[in-house]
Amino acid sequence: xxxxxxxxxxxxxxxxxxxxxxxxxxxxxxxxxxxxxxxxxxxxxxxxxxxxxxxxxxxxxxxxxxxxxxxxxxxxxxxxxxxxxxxxxxxxxxx
Amino acid sequence: xxxxxxxxxxxxxxxxxxxxxxxxxxxxxxxxxxxxxxxxxxxxxxxxxxxxxxxxxxxxxxxxxxxxxxxxxxxxxxxxxxxxxxxxxxxxxxxxxxxxxxxxxxxxxxxxxxxxxxxxxxxxxxxxxxxxxxxxxxxxxxxxxxxxxxxxxxxxxxxxxxxxxxxxxxxxxxxxxxxxxxxxxxxxxxxxxxxxxxxxxxxxxxxxxxxxxxx
Numbered sequence: 001x002x003x004x005x006x007x008x009x010x011x012x013x014x015x016x017x018x019x020x021x022x023x024x025x026x027x028x029x030x031x032x033x034x035x036x037x038x039x040x041x042x043x044x045x046x047x048x049x050x051x052x053x054x055x056x057x058x059x060x061x062x063x064x065x066x067x068x069x070x071x072x073x074x075x076x077x078x079x080x081x082x083x084x085x086x087x088x089x090x091x092x093x094x095x
Numbered sequence: 096x097x098x099x100x101x102x103x104x105x106x107x108x109x110x111x112x113x114x115x116x117x118x119x120x121x122x123x124x125x126x127x128x129x130x131x132x133x134x135x136x137x138x139x140x141x142x143x144x145x146x147x148x149x150x151x152x153x154x155x156x157x158x159x160x161x162x163x164x165x166x167x168x169x170x171x172x173x174x175x176x177x178x179x180x181x182x183x184x185x186x187x188x189x190x191x192x193x194x195x196x197x198x199x200x201x202x203x204x205x206x207x208x209x210x211x212x213x214x215x216x217x218x219x220x221x222x223x224x225x226x227x228x229x230x231x232x233x234x235x236x237x238x239x240x241x242x243x244x245x246x247x248x249x250x251x252x253x254x255x256x257x258x259x260x261x262x263x264x265x266x267x268x269x270x271x272x273x274x275x276x277x278x279x280x281x282x283x284x285x286x287x288x289x290x291x292x293x294x295x296x297x298x299x300x301x302x303x304x305x306x307x308x309x310x
Contacts, residue, residue: 005102005110007182007195013308015198018105022117022199025175028136049202049302050238051138053153058240059165059260059278065296066239078295082284088239089155091138093118095202 023049023095029073030055031064033085037074044071046094056086066090111184111193119197121174123309127167134160138200140171140234140304147262147275149240165262169310171234173200198309204228205302208261208272212243212292219243219259219292222273225301230267232307237263243274243294246285256285261299270301 007016016022026042050068062085064075073092077085102111111117122132125144137160139150144167152163162170176183176194184193206227212219241261249255258281259274274292286293 005182007180009196009198013198016110016195020104020110020199021106021108021201022110023202025116025118025136025138049205050300051236051302052239053137053139053155054150054240055154057151057163058242059149059151059258061279062258063240063242065241067297068238068300078286080286082281083279089153091136 021095023093025091025093027093028089028091030089031066031075031087033077033087035064035076037072039072040092041071043068043092043094048092048094050090050092052088052090054086054088056084058086061086064088068092116175116186116190116192118173118200119176119194120171120200120309121177121197122170122172123306124170125167125310126162126164126170129161129163130170131159131161132172133158134172135175135177138173138236140173140236140306141168141263142171142232142234142265142306143168143263147264147271147273149237149260149262151260165260169234169306171304171306171309201304202302203233203305205300206269208241208299208301210294210298211272212274212294216291219245219274222271222275224266224271225269226266228268228303231305233265233270233303234306235263235265235270236302236304237261238300238302239296241294241296241299243292243296244286245274245277245292246287247290249283253283254285254288255283256281263301270303272301
């Protein structure tokens with residue numbers, strides 16, 4: 001029989017089990033409206049993930065491409081686009 | 096020596112420790128367009144209810160998160176734990192980092208959407224389907240919103256383009272991605288002069304969670 005901790009919701013649904021995985025969140029950053037990058041060595045400690053929330057409409061404004069390579073998060077805008085740029089908030093961690 | 100509390104899963108992976116913040120479900124609901132919720136450091140998953148959708152706007156200010164979706168969606172917002180429980184964990188600064196009362200963020204898979212729009216002129220609209228999951232109910236998070244420029248020769252000469260955003264639609268065993276609608280029109284401007292669809296953005300990671308039974 002497996003040994004460990006399980007937690008349950010009000011309806012009896014298992015929330016955390018001994019086979020669960022729960023992602024870590026290490027931090028967040030704002031890209032601003034210029035190209036840039038940010039490194040965090042902790043991203044090497046698991047399978048890294050990033051998530052972005054736009055601080056404006058990416059359907060209407062120029063948004064950055066956000067990429068993750070190793071332990072470095074990079075963002076870049078397309079040069080020459082008329083109008084405003086939209087910054088995004090990047091959250092990151094490992095799972 | 097570091098002092099604290101650590102709990103490992105049956106797979107030998109850290110479930111809880113006293114150093115790192117874990118992500119837990121804080122809000123779930125339906126947004127016809129916009130919704131405002133308390134949040135600290137949110138990760139937003141969504142499941143369009145009809146038409147394809149994407150997160151068109153978000154603003155986190157003063158502990159309030161405003162979300163706007165292109166079309167009606169179920170939303171699932173994960174955040175730092177906030178609810179008290181019988182098994183709370185706090186870091187050295189007194190910040191709660193685990194709660195037994197909330198559902199943890201459990202990513203069941205991550206998929207990379209390729210540059211399908213390069214296949215032929217209208218491929219941006221015909222889209223790309225991922226179907227690698229068992230039939231179920233899923234919600235999605237795009238690592239970023241991919242943009243593209245639909246470029247045409249302008250009437251009377253010159254070139255123009257439309258900015259378009261990639262949107263998702265749920266399927267029973269995955270999702271469908273496409274650029275279904277025109278956005279801002281740039282009169283007299285295009286990234287280059289060619290009748291094509293162009294995106295400078297790389298492949299997008301979409302992470303997927305199972306949301307059956309939550310709403």
